[in-house]
Amino acid sequence: MEAPIKAPTPGAGGCGTVWWQSGTVYQIYPRSFQDSDGDGVGDLRGITARLDYLAWLGVDAVWISPFYRSPMADFGYDVADYCAVDPLFGTLADFDALxxxxxxxxxxxxxDFVPNHSSIAHPWFTESRASRMSAKRDWYIWRDPGPDGGPPNNWLSNFGGPAWTRDEATGQYYYHAFLPEQPDLNWRNPEVRAAMHDALRFWLARGVDGFRVDVIWHLIKDEGFRDNPQNPDFQPHQAGINRFHQVYSCDRPEVLDIIAGMRAVLRAYGERVLIGEIYLPIERLVTYYGPGLTGADLPFNFQLIQTPWRAEAVAALVAEYEAALPEGGWPNWVLGNHDQPRIAARVGEAQARIAAMLLLTLRGTPTLYYGDEIGLGHVPVPPERAQDPWGRNEPGHGRDPERTPMQWEDAPNAGFTAGTPWLPLTGDANRRNVDELRDDSRSILTLYRRLLSLRRDHSALSVGAWRGLALPSDLAAEVFAYERIADGETLRILLNFSNQGWSVPLDEGGPWQILLSTHSGRAGDRVERQLRLEPDEGVILGPPGR
Structure with a gap:
C-alpha cells in the first residue's frame, strides 16, 4: 500500500517559498577547505577563492564551521570572542569580502553559532571565576561540591570524564558539557541572553543569512541539577556519555523559549534561517520546531546517519519522520558532517552514489558535507598526527578522519596548501580530486552536479510533495521507491540498496523516461511496465520528452 502524500508547506512551489526551503546547504569545515597562506590550515580567503566552484556545483548556501577567535582547544568550538575572526583564519575584512x-x-x-559554552579564555569566564561575588559569576554554571566533596552530581562530559571541574580558588565546580576548556554559559541569566543576541546582531548586520546553532538542545539544564538516571543498555564499547540517560543535563522544555528568542532576533533582519544541531530521537527532534513554529526553522535531522543502511530501514525512517512533522514544519536531511564518519566510509563507494540521490531527492532541505561530492571516505590518521581532543580522551571516537583536507587537483597536497596540511590526505588524492572528476561523466562529482541541476529544474524535487510507494516484499527489502509531485509533474525515484539487480514493476503513471541514473549511459531511455535496476543503481524517472 502506498504511503499517503505528504504535501509541501503552503506556498511551496510558488509565492511564499523561502530560499532555505528550496535551496541546498553545503557545509565547509574552514580548517580543511582551502589554505591561502601556506600554514597548512584553511582560511577565509581560501573559501572565497573557491566560491566559483560552489556556484558551478550548484549549491545555494554555504555553512561555515567556527572561525571565531579561539585558543582552539576544540578547533573553534571554544569561543574567546563571538565578534572577532581568529587570526588563523584571517580578519573581519576577509570575512566581509567573503x-x-x-x-x-x-x-x-x-x-556556526556556539552559544552553549565559551572558551575558558573568554573574558566573561575570566571575570566569572575571579570571585564568588563577581558580577559575571552567574553567567556560567557554578555549584558547591557534593556531600562527599566531589562533583555536584553524576553528569558526564560528552568528550569523556566528569562534566564538572573544581576551581581551587573559589572552591566551587563549574559545568562543561564538553571539554573543561569549554565552560557552559547560564542561559537562565537574562544578561547572557542579551549578550548572545547582540552577537547574533553583529553578524546579521554584516550580511549573514542565518545560523546553525551548535548543540542547541543543551542550552538549558535542570534547575535542580538532579542526577541523570543510569542507562541499563550501556555497552562498554560505547562512549562514556552513554552510561546515563541525559534527561536532566539537556533537552529541557525551557529551551524552546530560548530558541524562540533567537528566532525573533533573526526575523528582524528578513528571511534569515535558524538551524539547530539536535541529536535526539524523532519524537523529540520535531518538538524543536516550537509551538506555532516559533522554534528552529530547521531542527537538524541526523536520522539517516544513525539508521542502518538498508532499504526497508530507510523507507521506514522517512515515513516516520514525515508523519511526525508538525503542520507547516519544513523537513531537512543530513548524511554527513564534521562529527560523523563520512558517508562513503559508512556505506562503501558504490552505495555512496545511492546516498547522493537519496539526499537530493527527499522532501526538504538537504545539507551536503564538503568532500562527499568527490567520494572522500575514511582517511587513516596516524596516532602521531591525531588532532581531535575527543579521540585523545576516548580512543576510537576521534573525528579527524572526517575533517581531512579537500582535494582539488593532481598537485602537491592536492592543491589544498603550499605548506604541510594539518591532517593527511587520501592515498589516491592524485585521482580523487575536483579537477580529475569534474570532466568525467561517470564520476560521483558529476552525479552530484546533475542531481543539483535537476533540483533547480524540477520544482517536484525541490519543494514538491512526497509519497512512498509500495513494492512486493522481496523488492521492498532491497529497493526504496517514492515519488515527488508538484505543478502537475510526478517524478519517481527508485534506489537499489543491494549489490544485485532487480526488476521493478511500474504499474501506474507511465510511460517513463530515465532523467538520471547513478550509472552512466541510461539517461533518456524510455521505460514501461518494469525497469531493470542494476546492482547499486538509483534512477529518477520523469515524463517522456523532457
Whole structure:
C-alpha cells in the first residue's frame, strides 16, 4: 500500500517559498577547505577563492564551521570572542569580502553559532571565576561540591570524564558539557541572553543569512541539577556519555523559549534561517520546531546517519519522520558532517552514489558535507598526527578522519596548501580530486552536479510533495521507491540498496523516461511496465520528452 502524500508547506512551489526551503546547504569545515597562506590550515580567503566552484556545483548556501577567535582547544568550538575572526583564519575584512563575493554569486552564507559554552579564555569566564561575588559569576554554571566533596552530581562530559571541574580558588565546580576548556554559559541569566543576541546582531548586520546553532538542545539544564538516571543498555564499547540517560543535563522544555528568542532576533533582519544541531530521537527532534513554529526553522535531522543502511530501514525512517512533522514544519536531511564518519566510509563507494540521490531527492532541505561530492571516505590518521581532543580522551571516537583536507587537483597536497596540511590526505588524492572528476561523466562529482541541476529544474524535487510507494516484499527489502509531485509533474525515484539487480514493476503513471541514473549511459531511455535496476543503481524517472 502506498504511503499517503505528504504535501509541501503552503506556498511551496510558488509565492511564499523561502530560499532555505528550496535551496541546498553545503557545509565547509574552514580548517580543511582551502589554505591561502601556506600554514597548512584553511582560511577565509581560501573559501572565497573557491566560491566559483560552489556556484558551478550548484549549491545555494554555504555553512561555515567556527572561525571565531579561539585558543582552539576544540578547533573553534571554544569561543574567546563571538565578534572577532581568529587570526588563523584571517580578519573581519576577509570575512566581509567573503560575504560580498558569495552574495555576488547568489550564494547565501550561514555561520556556526556556539552559544552553549565559551572558551575558558573568554573574558566573561575570566571575570566569572575571579570571585564568588563577581558580577559575571552567574553567567556560567557554578555549584558547591557534593556531600562527599566531589562533583555536584553524576553528569558526564560528552568528550569523556566528569562534566564538572573544581576551581581551587573559589572552591566551587563549574559545568562543561564538553571539554573543561569549554565552560557552559547560564542561559537562565537574562544578561547572557542579551549578550548572545547582540552577537547574533553583529553578524546579521554584516550580511549573514542565518545560523546553525551548535548543540542547541543543551542550552538549558535542570534547575535542580538532579542526577541523570543510569542507562541499563550501556555497552562498554560505547562512549562514556552513554552510561546515563541525559534527561536532566539537556533537552529541557525551557529551551524552546530560548530558541524562540533567537528566532525573533533573526526575523528582524528578513528571511534569515535558524538551524539547530539536535541529536535526539524523532519524537523529540520535531518538538524543536516550537509551538506555532516559533522554534528552529530547521531542527537538524541526523536520522539517516544513525539508521542502518538498508532499504526497508530507510523507507521506514522517512515515513516516520514525515508523519511526525508538525503542520507547516519544513523537513531537512543530513548524511554527513564534521562529527560523523563520512558517508562513503559508512556505506562503501558504490552505495555512496545511492546516498547522493537519496539526499537530493527527499522532501526538504538537504545539507551536503564538503568532500562527499568527490567520494572522500575514511582517511587513516596516524596516532602521531591525531588532532581531535575527543579521540585523545576516548580512543576510537576521534573525528579527524572526517575533517581531512579537500582535494582539488593532481598537485602537491592536492592543491589544498603550499605548506604541510594539518591532517593527511587520501592515498589516491592524485585521482580523487575536483579537477580529475569534474570532466568525467561517470564520476560521483558529476552525479552530484546533475542531481543539483535537476533540483533547480524540477520544482517536484525541490519543494514538491512526497509519497512512498509500495513494492512486493522481496523488492521492498532491497529497493526504496517514492515519488515527488508538484505543478502537475510526478517524478519517481527508485534506489537499489543491494549489490544485485532487480526488476521493478511500474504499474501506474507511465510511460517513463530515465532523467538520471547513478550509472552512466541510461539517461533518456524510455521505460514501461518494469525497469531493470542494476546492482547499486538509483534512477529518477520523469515524463517522456523532457
Amino acid at each position: 560575504i560580498s563575493e558569495a552574495h555576488r554569486r547568489k550564494l547565501k552564507v550561514i555561520l
